[in-house]
Amino acid sequence: MNIFNYITIISMLLMTLLILVQTRGASLGAGLGGAGEINTTRRGSDKTIYQLTIVMAIIFSISLVLGVIQK
Numbered sequence: 713m714n715i716f717n718y719i720t721i722i723s724m725l726l727m728t729l730l731i732l733v734q735t736r737g738a739s740l741g742a743g744l745g746g747a748g749e750i751n752t753t754r755r756g757s758d759k760t761i762y763q764l765t766i767v768m769a770i771i772f773s774i775s776l777v778l779g780v781i782q783k
Contacts, residue, residue, distance in 0.1 A: 716779035
């Protein structure tokens with residue numbers, strides 16, 4: 713295994729954790745998009761978690777592409 717495989721696995725796990733942490737609402741339906749509420753502003757730690765999720769998605773995508781190119 714090369715370094716890109718490790719980066720891909722770690723970023724995937726962190727991204728999954730961040731996505732699960734930022735789910736809003738008290739019910740399972742809220743996590744699946746059935747809450748019916750529109751929240752347009754993110755503040756504080758919610759905004760930070762959202763931005764970290766985007767960074768992890770970018771790292772994940774880049775590591776996948778570089779891993780394929782290296783092979």
